[in-house]
Amino acid sequence: MTQQTDVVVVGGGQAGLAAGYHLRRQGLDFVILDAGAAPGGSWQHMWDSLHLFSPAEHSSLPGRLMPAQAGRTYPDARHVVDYLTGYEKRYDLPVQHGTRVEAVRRDAGRLLVEADSGTWRTRAVIGATGTWSRPFLPAVPGRDVFAGRQLHTVGYRSPAEFAGRRVMVVGGGNSGAQIAADLALDGHVEVTWVTRRPPRLLPDDIDGRALFDVATARRRALDAGRNDTGGIASLGDIVAVPPVRAARDAGLLTAKPMFSQLTTEGVRWADGSHSGADAVIWCTGFRPALAPFAPLGLRGPRGRIPNDGTRALGEPRVHLLGYGDWTGPASATLIGVGRTAREAVREITGLPA
Incomplete structure:
Protein backbone atom coordinates (compact mmCIF):
# COMPACT_ATOMS: atom_id res chain seq x y z
CA MET A 1 0.00 0.00 0.00
CA ARG A 134 30.11 7.02 3.01
CA PRO A 135 33.68 7.23 4.32
CA PHE A 136 36.26 8.04 1.66
CA LEU A 137 39.50 6.06 1.34
CA PRO A 138 42.16 7.45 -1.02
CA ALA A 139 43.79 5.25 -3.65
CA VAL A 140 47.22 5.06 -2.00
CA PRO A 141 49.69 2.59 -3.53
CA GLY A 142 50.07 -0.52 -1.39
CA ARG A 143 46.84 -0.14 0.51
CA ASP A 144 45.87 -3.68 -0.46
CA VAL A 145 49.17 -5.26 0.70
CA PHE A 146 49.55 -3.66 4.13
CA ALA A 147 49.35 -6.47 6.70
CA GLY A 148 48.34 -4.27 9.64
CA ARG A 149 44.96 -2.94 10.60
CA GLN A 150 43.28 -0.25 8.51
CA LEU A 151 40.25 1.72 9.62
CA HIS A 152 38.53 4.98 8.82
CA THR A 153 37.48 7.70 11.25
CA VAL A 154 34.11 5.95 11.54
CA GLY A 155 35.77 2.91 13.13
CA TYR A 156 37.88 4.71 15.73
CA ARG A 157 36.78 4.68 19.38
CA SER A 158 39.68 5.15 21.82
CA PRO A 159 43.45 4.80 22.30
CA ALA A 160 42.95 1.66 24.42
CA GLU A 161 42.63 -0.57 21.36
CA PHE A 162 46.04 0.63 20.07
CA ALA A 163 48.10 0.38 23.26
CA GLY A 164 51.71 -0.53 22.46
CA ARG A 165 51.10 -0.16 18.71
CA ARG A 166 52.62 2.02 16.00
CA VAL A 167 49.80 4.00 14.39
CA MET A 168 49.78 6.22 11.31
CA VAL A 169 46.99 8.81 11.40
CA VAL A 170 46.39 10.15 7.89
CA GLY A 171 44.50 13.40 7.35
CA GLY A 172 45.02 17.12 7.90
CA GLY A 173 41.49 18.08 8.96
CA ASN A 174 39.76 18.22 12.32
CA SER A 175 39.28 14.47 12.64
CA GLY A 176 42.91 13.73 11.86
CA ALA A 177 44.18 16.30 14.35
CA GLN A 178 41.80 15.23 17.11
CA ILE A 179 42.46 11.51 16.74
CA ALA A 180 46.22 12.05 16.52
CA ALA A 181 46.01 14.19 19.67
CA ASP A 182 43.84 11.61 21.43
CA LEU A 183 46.36 8.85 20.76
CA ALA A 184 49.42 10.97 21.52
CA LEU A 185 48.12 12.27 24.85
CA ASP A 186 47.33 8.73 25.97
CA GLY A 187 51.05 7.98 26.15
CA HIS A 188 50.75 4.28 25.28
CA VAL A 189 50.67 4.59 21.49
CA GLU A 190 53.46 5.47 19.06
CA VAL A 191 51.72 7.97 16.79
CA THR A 192 52.77 9.45 13.47
CA TRP A 193 50.49 12.12 12.04
CA VAL A 194 50.64 12.37 8.24
CA THR A 195 49.12 15.12 6.08
CA ARG A 196 49.23 15.97 2.37
CA ARG A 197 50.01 19.61 3.13
CA PRO A 198 51.19 21.36 6.30
CA PRO A 199 48.24 21.52 8.72
CA ARG A 200 46.95 24.93 9.70
CA LEU A 201 45.42 25.34 13.14
CA LEU A 202 42.92 28.12 13.60
CA PRO A 203 43.64 30.72 16.30
CA ASP A 204 42.90 29.36 19.77
CA ASP A 205 39.98 31.74 20.31
CA ILE A 206 38.10 30.57 17.20
CA ASP A 207 35.27 28.13 17.89
CA GLY A 208 32.18 26.89 16.09
CA ARG A 209 30.20 30.09 16.56
CA ALA A 210 32.93 32.17 14.90
CA LEU A 211 33.20 29.62 12.09
CA PHE A 212 29.46 29.87 11.46
CA ASP A 213 29.70 33.67 11.29
CA VAL A 214 32.63 33.49 8.84
CA ALA A 215 30.84 30.96 6.61
CA THR A 216 27.68 33.07 6.62
CA ALA A 217 29.59 36.25 5.72
CA ARG A 218 31.24 34.45 2.81
CA ARG A 219 27.93 33.19 1.47
CA ARG A 220 26.38 36.66 1.69
CA ALA A 221 29.36 38.17 -0.15
CA LEU A 222 29.11 35.61 -2.96
CA ASP A 223 25.35 36.03 -3.24
CA ALA A 224 25.81 39.80 -3.52
CA GLY A 225 28.43 39.41 -6.26
CA ARG A 226 31.29 40.64 -4.08
CA ASN A 227 34.78 39.14 -3.95
CA ASP A 228 35.19 35.77 -2.28
CA THR A 229 36.38 36.33 1.30
CA GLY A 230 37.86 32.84 1.44
CA GLY A 231 35.62 31.89 4.33
CA ILE A 232 36.93 29.49 6.94
CA ALA A 233 39.70 28.29 4.63
CA SER A 234 41.29 31.72 4.80
CA LEU A 235 41.79 31.29 8.56
CA GLY A 236 42.94 27.68 8.78
CA ASP A 237 41.81 24.07 8.57
CA ILE A 238 41.70 22.77 12.15
CA VAL A 239 39.81 24.04 15.19
CA ALA A 240 42.20 24.11 18.16
CA VAL A 241 39.92 22.35 20.63
CA PRO A 242 41.48 21.77 24.08
CA PRO A 243 42.97 18.29 23.40
CA VAL A 244 44.51 19.52 20.14
CA ARG A 245 46.00 22.53 21.92
CA ALA A 246 47.34 20.31 24.70
CA ALA A 247 49.02 17.93 22.26
CA ARG A 248 50.40 20.83 20.23
CA ASP A 249 51.79 22.62 23.28
CA ALA A 250 53.40 19.39 24.49
CA GLY A 251 55.14 18.98 21.14
CA LEU A 252 53.14 15.85 20.33
CA LEU A 253 51.30 17.11 17.25
CA THR A 254 53.87 17.63 14.51
CA ALA A 255 52.77 16.34 11.11
CA LYS A 256 54.95 14.58 8.55
CA PRO A 257 54.42 14.87 4.78
CA MET A 258 52.38 12.09 3.17
CA PHE A 259 54.18 8.79 2.61
CA SER A 260 54.57 7.56 -0.96
CA GLN A 261 53.15 4.07 -0.42
CA LEU A 262 52.14 1.42 2.06
CA THR A 263 54.18 -1.74 2.31
CA THR A 264 53.44 -5.06 3.98
CA GLU A 265 54.97 -3.91 7.26
CA GLY A 266 54.54 -0.15 7.21
CA VAL A 267 55.07 2.88 4.97
CA ARG A 268 57.71 4.09 2.53
CA TRP A 269 58.48 7.81 2.53
CA ALA A 270 59.29 10.00 -0.46
CA ASP A 271 63.03 9.80 0.27
CA GLY A 272 62.93 5.99 0.09
CA SER A 273 63.19 5.36 3.82
CA HIS A 274 60.79 3.00 5.60
CA SER A 275 58.85 3.11 8.88
CA GLY A 276 57.04 0.22 10.48
CA ALA A 277 53.35 0.51 11.35
CA ASP A 278 50.78 -1.73 12.98
CA ALA A 279 47.73 0.31 12.00
CA VAL A 280 46.63 3.12 9.70
CA ILE A 281 43.68 5.34 10.59
CA TRP A 282 42.34 7.10 7.49
CA CYS A 283 40.89 10.46 8.55
CA THR A 284 40.29 11.31 4.91
CA GLY A 285 36.76 12.60 4.86
Whole structure:
Protein backbone atom coordinates (compact mmCIF):
# COMPACT_ATOMS: atom_id res chain seq x y z
CA MET A 1 0.00 0.00 0.00
CA THR A 2 1.35 3.44 -0.96
CA GLN A 3 0.99 6.15 1.69
CA GLN A 4 0.48 9.85 0.90
CA THR A 5 2.14 12.86 2.53
CA ASP A 6 3.27 16.38 1.66
CA VAL A 7 6.97 15.87 2.39
CA VAL A 8 9.28 12.94 3.07
CA VAL A 9 12.52 13.68 4.91
CA VAL A 10 15.19 11.06 4.30
CA GLY A 11 17.42 10.98 7.39
CA GLY A 12 16.64 11.67 11.04
CA GLY A 13 19.88 13.20 12.30
CA GLN A 14 20.34 16.88 13.12
CA ALA A 15 19.45 18.05 9.59
CA GLY A 16 16.33 15.90 9.41
CA LEU A 17 15.14 17.11 12.80
CA ALA A 18 15.71 20.77 11.88
CA ALA A 19 13.66 20.19 8.73
CA GLY A 20 10.94 18.55 10.81
CA TYR A 21 10.79 21.55 13.14
CA HIS A 22 10.14 23.97 10.26
CA LEU A 23 7.75 21.59 8.48
CA ARG A 24 5.73 21.37 11.70
CA ARG A 25 5.65 25.16 11.98
CA GLN A 26 4.34 25.42 8.42
CA GLY A 27 1.57 22.92 9.13
CA LEU A 28 2.69 20.47 6.46
CA ASP A 29 2.05 16.75 6.64
CA PHE A 30 5.38 14.91 6.66
CA VAL A 31 7.32 11.87 7.75
CA ILE A 32 11.00 11.44 8.61
CA LEU A 33 12.48 8.10 7.56
CA ASP A 34 15.68 7.24 9.38
CA ALA A 35 17.87 4.16 8.92
CA GLY A 36 19.22 4.40 12.47
CA ALA A 37 17.61 2.20 15.09
CA ALA A 38 17.70 5.03 17.67
CA PRO A 39 17.75 8.85 17.71
CA GLY A 40 20.99 10.80 17.46
CA GLY A 41 22.15 10.38 13.88
CA SER A 42 25.88 9.98 13.38
CA TRP A 43 26.58 11.35 16.86
CA GLN A 44 25.83 7.86 18.19
CA HIS A 45 28.93 6.53 16.46
CA MET A 46 31.61 9.12 17.28
CA TRP A 47 34.83 8.31 19.11
CA ASP A 48 34.84 8.47 22.89
CA SER A 49 36.78 11.70 23.41
CA LEU A 50 35.02 13.80 20.75
CA HIS A 51 33.70 17.18 21.88
CA LEU A 52 31.84 19.94 20.08
CA PHE A 53 33.73 22.94 18.75
CA SER A 54 31.38 25.33 20.57
CA PRO A 55 29.70 25.72 23.94
CA ALA A 56 26.20 24.26 24.24
CA GLU A 57 24.42 27.60 23.84
CA HIS A 58 26.02 27.99 20.40
CA SER A 59 25.28 24.43 19.27
CA SER A 60 21.51 24.37 19.15
CA LEU A 61 18.85 23.42 16.63
CA PRO A 62 15.96 25.86 16.02
CA GLY A 63 13.46 26.24 18.81
CA ARG A 64 15.37 24.70 21.70
CA LEU A 65 18.72 25.65 23.24
CA MET A 66 21.05 22.81 24.02
CA PRO A 67 21.46 22.68 27.81
CA ALA A 68 24.97 22.95 29.21
CA GLN A 69 26.74 19.75 30.15
CA ALA A 70 27.86 19.66 33.77
CA GLY A 71 31.59 20.11 34.12
CA ARG A 72 32.21 20.73 30.40
CA THR A 73 32.46 23.90 28.32
CA TYR A 74 32.33 21.88 25.10
CA PRO A 75 29.73 19.07 25.29
CA ASP A 76 30.65 15.53 24.29
CA ALA A 77 28.93 13.34 21.70
CA ARG A 78 26.77 11.52 24.26
CA HIS A 79 25.34 14.86 25.38
CA VAL A 80 24.50 15.70 21.76
CA VAL A 81 22.69 12.36 21.36
CA ASP A 82 20.65 13.08 24.49
CA TYR A 83 19.82 16.54 23.16
CA LEU A 84 18.69 15.23 19.77
CA THR A 85 16.65 12.49 21.43
CA GLY A 86 14.89 15.07 23.60
CA TYR A 87 14.41 17.40 20.63
CA GLU A 88 12.67 14.68 18.63
CA LYS A 89 10.30 14.03 21.55
CA ARG A 90 9.73 17.70 22.41
CA TYR A 91 8.35 18.48 18.97
CA ASP A 92 6.69 15.08 18.52
CA LEU A 93 8.43 14.66 15.20
CA PRO A 94 7.16 11.69 13.16
CA VAL A 95 10.46 9.83 12.85
CA GLN A 96 10.35 6.21 11.75
CA HIS A 97 13.60 4.71 12.98
CA GLY A 98 15.02 1.56 11.46
CA THR A 99 13.59 2.49 8.06
CA ARG A 100 16.00 2.41 5.13
CA VAL A 101 15.08 4.38 2.00
CA GLU A 102 16.09 2.48 -1.13
CA ALA A 103 15.02 4.78 -3.98
CA VAL A 104 13.35 8.07 -4.88
CA ARG A 105 11.57 8.11 -8.26
CA ARG A 106 9.33 10.42 -10.29
CA ASP A 107 5.68 9.42 -10.60
CA ALA A 108 3.10 11.49 -12.48
CA GLY A 109 3.89 14.89 -10.99
CA ARG A 110 4.86 13.47 -7.61
CA LEU A 111 7.82 11.63 -6.12
CA LEU A 112 7.77 8.05 -4.91
CA VAL A 113 9.95 7.21 -1.92
CA GLU A 114 10.55 3.47 -1.71
CA ALA A 115 11.65 2.21 1.69
CA ASP A 116 12.09 -1.24 3.16
CA SER A 117 8.90 -0.65 5.14
CA GLY A 118 6.73 0.58 2.26
CA THR A 119 6.28 3.34 -0.32
CA TRP A 120 5.38 7.00 0.14
CA ARG A 121 3.94 9.31 -2.53
CA THR A 122 4.83 12.93 -1.88
CA ARG A 123 5.17 16.35 -3.48
CA ALA A 124 8.67 16.98 -2.10
CA VAL A 125 11.63 15.15 -0.60
CA ILE A 126 14.31 16.53 1.69
CA GLY A 127 17.57 14.60 1.56
CA ALA A 128 19.21 14.72 4.99
CA THR A 129 21.24 11.52 4.82
CA GLY A 130 24.55 13.18 5.66
CA THR A 131 27.95 11.69 4.87
CA TRP A 132 28.89 9.41 7.78
CA SER A 133 27.78 6.25 5.96
CA ARG A 134 30.11 7.02 3.01
CA PRO A 135 33.68 7.23 4.32
CA PHE A 136 36.26 8.04 1.66
CA LEU A 137 39.50 6.06 1.34
CA PRO A 138 42.16 7.45 -1.02
CA ALA A 139 43.79 5.25 -3.65
CA VAL A 140 47.22 5.06 -2.00
CA PRO A 141 49.69 2.59 -3.53
CA GLY A 142 50.07 -0.52 -1.39
CA ARG A 143 46.84 -0.14 0.51
CA ASP A 144 45.87 -3.68 -0.46
CA VAL A 145 49.17 -5.26 0.70
CA PHE A 146 49.55 -3.66 4.13
CA ALA A 147 49.35 -6.47 6.70
CA GLY A 148 48.34 -4.27 9.64
CA ARG A 149 44.96 -2.94 10.60
CA GLN A 150 43.28 -0.25 8.51
CA LEU A 151 40.25 1.72 9.62
CA HIS A 152 38.53 4.98 8.82
CA THR A 153 37.48 7.70 11.25
CA VAL A 154 34.11 5.95 11.54
CA GLY A 155 35.77 2.91 13.13
CA TYR A 156 37.88 4.71 15.73
CA ARG A 157 36.78 4.68 19.38
CA SER A 158 39.68 5.15 21.82
CA PRO A 159 43.45 4.80 22.30
CA ALA A 160 42.95 1.66 24.42
CA GLU A 161 42.63 -0.57 21.36
CA PHE A 162 46.04 0.63 20.07
CA ALA A 163 48.10 0.38 23.26
CA GLY A 164 51.71 -0.53 22.46
CA ARG A 165 51.10 -0.16 18.71
CA ARG A 166 52.62 2.02 16.00
CA VAL A 167 49.80 4.00 14.39
CA MET A 168 49.78 6.22 11.31
CA VAL A 169 46.99 8.81 11.40
CA VAL A 170 46.39 10.15 7.89
CA GLY A 171 44.50 13.40 7.35
CA GLY A 172 45.02 17.12 7.90
CA GLY A 173 41.49 18.08 8.96
CA ASN A 174 39.76 18.22 12.32
CA SER A 175 39.28 14.47 12.64
CA GLY A 176 42.91 13.73 11.86
CA ALA A 177 44.18 16.30 14.35
CA GLN A 178 41.80 15.23 17.11
CA ILE A 179 42.46 11.51 16.74
CA ALA A 180 46.22 12.05 16.52
CA ALA A 181 46.01 14.19 19.67
CA ASP A 182 43.84 11.61 21.43
CA LEU A 183 46.36 8.85 20.76
CA ALA A 184 49.42 10.97 21.52
CA LEU A 185 48.12 12.27 24.85
CA ASP A 186 47.33 8.73 25.97
CA GLY A 187 51.05 7.98 26.15
CA HIS A 188 50.75 4.28 25.28
CA VAL A 189 50.67 4.59 21.49
CA GLU A 190 53.46 5.47 19.06
CA VAL A 191 51.72 7.97 16.79
CA THR A 192 52.77 9.45 13.47
CA TRP A 193 50.49 12.12 12.04
CA VAL A 194 50.64 12.37 8.24
CA THR A 195 49.12 15.12 6.08
CA ARG A 196 49.23 15.97 2.37
CA ARG A 197 50.01 19.61 3.13
CA PRO A 198 51.19 21.36 6.30
CA PRO A 199 48.24 21.52 8.72
CA ARG A 200 46.95 24.93 9.70
CA LEU A 201 45.42 25.34 13.14
CA LEU A 202 42.92 28.12 13.60
CA PRO A 203 43.64 30.72 16.30
CA ASP A 204 42.90 29.36 19.77
CA ASP A 205 39.98 31.74 20.31
CA ILE A 206 38.10 30.57 17.20
CA ASP A 207 35.27 28.13 17.89
CA GLY A 208 32.18 26.89 16.09
CA ARG A 209 30.20 30.09 16.56
CA ALA A 210 32.93 32.17 14.90
CA LEU A 211 33.20 29.62 12.09
CA PHE A 212 29.46 29.87 11.46
CA ASP A 213 29.70 33.67 11.29
CA VAL A 214 32.63 33.49 8.84
CA ALA A 215 30.84 30.96 6.61
CA THR A 216 27.68 33.07 6.62
CA ALA A 217 29.59 36.25 5.72
CA ARG A 218 31.24 34.45 2.81
CA ARG A 219 27.93 33.19 1.47
CA ARG A 220 26.38 36.66 1.69
CA ALA A 221 29.36 38.17 -0.15
CA LEU A 222 29.11 35.61 -2.96
CA ASP A 223 25.35 36.03 -3.24
CA ALA A 224 25.81 39.80 -3.52
CA GLY A 225 28.43 39.41 -6.26
CA ARG A 226 31.29 40.64 -4.08
CA ASN A 227 34.78 39.14 -3.95
CA ASP A 228 35.19 35.77 -2.28
CA THR A 229 36.38 36.33 1.30
CA GLY A 230 37.86 32.84 1.44
CA GLY A 231 35.62 31.89 4.33
CA ILE A 232 36.93 29.49 6.94
CA ALA A 233 39.70 28.29 4.63
CA SER A 234 41.29 31.72 4.80
CA LEU A 235 41.79 31.29 8.56
CA GLY A 236 42.94 27.68 8.78
CA ASP A 237 41.81 24.07 8.57
CA ILE A 238 41.70 22.77 12.15
CA VAL A 239 39.81 24.04 15.19
CA ALA A 240 42.20 24.11 18.16
CA VAL A 241 39.92 22.35 20.63
CA PRO A 242 41.48 21.77 24.08
CA PRO A 243 42.97 18.29 23.40
CA VAL A 244 44.51 19.52 20.14
CA ARG A 245 46.00 22.53 21.92
CA ALA A 246 47.34 20.31 24.70
CA ALA A 247 49.02 17.93 22.26
CA ARG A 248 50.40 20.83 20.23
CA ASP A 249 51.79 22.62 23.28
CA ALA A 250 53.40 19.39 24.49
CA GLY A 251 55.14 18.98 21.14
CA LEU A 252 53.14 15.85 20.33
CA LEU A 253 51.30 17.11 17.25
CA THR A 254 53.87 17.63 14.51
CA ALA A 255 52.77 16.34 11.11
CA LYS A 256 54.95 14.58 8.55
CA PRO A 257 54.42 14.87 4.78
CA MET A 258 52.38 12.09 3.17
CA PHE A 259 54.18 8.79 2.61
CA SER A 260 54.57 7.56 -0.96
CA GLN A 261 53.15 4.07 -0.42
CA LEU A 262 52.14 1.42 2.06
CA THR A 263 54.18 -1.74 2.31
CA THR A 264 53.44 -5.06 3.98
CA GLU A 265 54.97 -3.91 7.26
CA GLY A 266 54.54 -0.15 7.21
CA VAL A 267 55.07 2.88 4.97
CA ARG A 268 57.71 4.09 2.53
CA TRP A 269 58.48 7.81 2.53
CA ALA A 270 59.29 10.00 -0.46
CA ASP A 271 63.03 9.80 0.27
CA GLY A 272 62.93 5.99 0.09
CA SER A 273 63.19 5.36 3.82
CA HIS A 274 60.79 3.00 5.60
CA SER A 275 58.85 3.11 8.88
CA GLY A 276 57.04 0.22 10.48
CA ALA A 277 53.35 0.51 11.35
CA ASP A 278 50.78 -1.73 12.98
CA ALA A 279 47.73 0.31 12.00
CA VAL A 280 46.63 3.12 9.70
CA ILE A 281 43.68 5.34 10.59
CA TRP A 282 42.34 7.10 7.49
CA CYS A 283 40.89 10.46 8.55
CA THR A 284 40.29 11.31 4.91
CA GLY A 285 36.76 12.60 4.86
CA PHE A 286 33.44 11.51 3.44
CA ARG A 287 31.23 11.71 0.40
CA PRO A 288 27.51 12.61 0.41
CA ALA A 289 25.26 9.58 0.92
CA LEU A 290 22.97 10.17 -2.05
CA ALA A 291 22.38 6.63 -3.35
CA PRO A 292 18.56 6.75 -2.86
CA PHE A 293 18.39 9.64 -5.35
CA ALA A 294 20.22 7.78 -8.13
CA PRO A 295 16.99 6.88 -10.07
CA LEU A 296 16.38 10.62 -10.58
CA GLY A 297 19.62 11.02 -12.57
CA LEU A 298 20.71 14.15 -10.73
CA ARG A 299 24.31 13.32 -9.88
CA GLY A 300 27.02 15.75 -11.00
CA PRO A 301 30.78 16.11 -10.41
CA ARG A 302 32.41 14.80 -7.22
CA GLY A 303 29.35 12.75 -6.35
CA ARG A 304 27.26 15.82 -5.64
CA ILE A 305 23.88 16.87 -7.01
CA PRO A 306 24.09 20.33 -8.67
CA ASN A 307 22.00 22.71 -6.62
CA ASP A 308 20.78 26.25 -6.06
CA GLY A 309 20.80 26.71 -2.32
CA THR A 310 19.20 23.52 -1.06
CA ARG A 311 17.17 22.88 -4.24
CA ALA A 312 18.39 20.30 -6.74
CA LEU A 313 18.71 21.94 -10.15
CA GLY A 314 17.46 18.88 -12.00
CA GLU A 315 14.45 18.30 -9.75
CA PRO A 316 12.94 21.27 -7.88
CA ARG A 317 10.95 18.96 -5.61
CA VAL A 318 14.18 17.62 -4.07
CA HIS A 319 16.05 19.63 -1.44
CA LEU A 320 19.42 18.72 0.07
CA LEU A 321 20.10 19.67 3.64
CA GLY A 322 23.16 19.46 5.87
CA TYR A 323 25.84 18.14 3.52
CA GLY A 324 28.26 21.04 3.91
CA ASP A 325 28.73 24.55 2.62
CA TRP A 326 27.57 23.56 -0.88
CA THR A 327 24.05 23.15 0.55
CA GLY A 328 24.22 26.22 2.82
CA PRO A 329 26.73 28.04 5.02
CA ALA A 330 27.83 25.72 7.85
CA SER A 331 24.86 23.49 7.08
CA ALA A 332 26.66 20.39 8.38
CA THR A 333 26.76 21.89 11.87
CA LEU A 334 24.15 22.00 14.61
CA ILE A 335 24.05 25.78 14.69
CA GLY A 336 24.13 26.20 10.92
CA VAL A 337 21.55 23.69 9.73
CA GLY A 338 18.53 25.53 11.12
CA ARG A 339 18.75 28.46 8.73
CA THR A 340 19.05 26.30 5.62
CA ALA A 341 16.26 24.03 6.88
CA ARG A 342 14.00 27.06 7.14
CA GLU A 343 14.88 28.16 3.60
CA ALA A 344 14.26 24.68 2.20
CA VAL A 345 10.85 24.42 3.86
CA ARG A 346 9.92 27.91 2.66
CA GLU A 347 10.59 26.86 -0.94
CA ILE A 348 8.70 23.59 -0.50
CA THR A 349 5.72 25.46 0.88
CA GLY A 350 5.55 27.38 -2.40
CA LEU A 351 5.39 24.24 -4.56
CA PRO A 352 2.07 23.38 -6.24
CA ALA A 353 -0.19 21.36 -3.96
